[in-house]
Amino acid sequence: xxxxxxxxxxxxxxxxxxxxxxxxxxxxxxxxxxxxxxxxxxxxxxxxxxxxxxxxxxxxxxxxxxxxxxxxxxxxxxxxxxxxxxxxxxxxxxxxxxxxxxxxxxxxxxxxxxx
Amino acid sequence: xxxxxxxxxxxxxxxxxxxxxxxxxxxxxxxxxxxxxxxxxxxxxxxxxxxxxxxxxxxxxxxxxxxxxxxxxxxxxxxxxxxxxxxxxxxxxxxxxxxxxxxxxxxxxxxxxxxxx
Numbered sequence: 001x002x003x004x005x006x007x008x009x010x011x012x013x014x015x016x017x018x019x020x021x022x023x024x025x026x027x028x029x030x031x032x033x034x035x036x037x038x039x040x041x042x043x044x045x046x047x048x049x050x051x052x053x054x055x056x057x058x059x060x061x062x063x064x065x066x067x068x069x070x071x072x073x074x075x076x077x078x079x080x081x082x083x084x085x086x087x088x089x090x091x092x093x094x095x096x097x098x099x100x101x102x103x104x105x106x107x108x109x110x111x112x113x114x115x
Numbered sequence: 116x117x118x119x120x121x122x123x124x125x126x127x128x129x130x131x132x133x134x135x136x137x138x139x140x141x142x143x144x145x146x147x148x149x150x151x152x153x154x155x156x157x158x159x160x161x162x163x164x165x166x167x168x169x170x171x172x173x174x175x176x177x178x179x180x181x182x183x184x185x186x187x188x189x190x191x192x193x194x195x196x197x198x199x200x201x202x203x204x205x206x207x208x209x210x211x212x213x214x215x216x217x218x219x220x221x222x223x224x225x226x227x228x229x230x231x232x
Contacts, residue, residue: 031218042119042206042222043160050215058219090160098216106160 002027006091006107013081014115021076021110023091031097032074033104036060037088046089049074050097081114088112117142117209121223128197129231135182136192136226138207146212149183150220151192155203163205166190168212194228202230 004025013019025032033048035058045058049068063085065077074093078085091107118141128134140149151163166174166183173181178198182191194201207223 033218035220040224042224043220044222045217045219048217048219050217056217058217088158092160092220094218096214097218098211098213103162103165104218104220109158109160111158 002105004091004093004105004107006089006110008110009108010111012113012115015082016080019078019081019112021078021089021091021112023074023076023107024072025074025091025093025105026072027093027095027105028071029093029095029105030071031095032068032091032093033058034064034066034074034076035090035092037090037109043090046076081112083114086112086114117144117147117211117221119207119209119221119223121207121226123226124224125227125229127229127231128194130197130199132197133193133195134197134228136194136205136207136228138190138192138223140188140190140207140209142188142209142211144211148210148212149181149190150208150210151179151181151190152206152208152222153201153203154206154225155200160206164192197230199230199232201228203228 034046035043037043047066049055089110092104094104149166153161178195204225206225208220
């Protein structure tokens, strides 16, 4: 089954404790992206990756890191989480960036709480 | 920069009736796509319908249709014969259309739709 998976689905952590949220897709997609969803703000892009080893900042990158060492994986790293990073996180992917294959497939979401 | 505005935070509709969700956007781009996403309580983001800006014909998907007014930068979603399973948050979203560009979706704040039995 074609899908985007995220782990963990739920995470409660404390301020300053490094964490990684994994994202994996099995569709051979070139493009991957991370969003955060906050009440009253919709979803906002954190980082994106056009291809392996090519990543760039989205609209709200502060406090986050990403890496794209393999085509299928795009982990989101919070080196020193803070309470303002409490949010619902989504990973998304599409076959190519922009243009023709624009449909994006979303993961199931990760609910992160930082205390 | 693009902006997407959903001014109605909540709406309610009786089962089997029709409801229209509003969305306006602002952009200087000429090539773009517009989307409506549904987010049920499971939190999964589900694509409901999409519209290519270069197409004049309004998109339809079964009970879902859009009213795309390019000059007015308006993109409303009509749900006909509302069903209890339509209860969800709905997001309007914009994406620039350039091959090789960041496929960033710019979302509105969302609207919570409740379908009453």
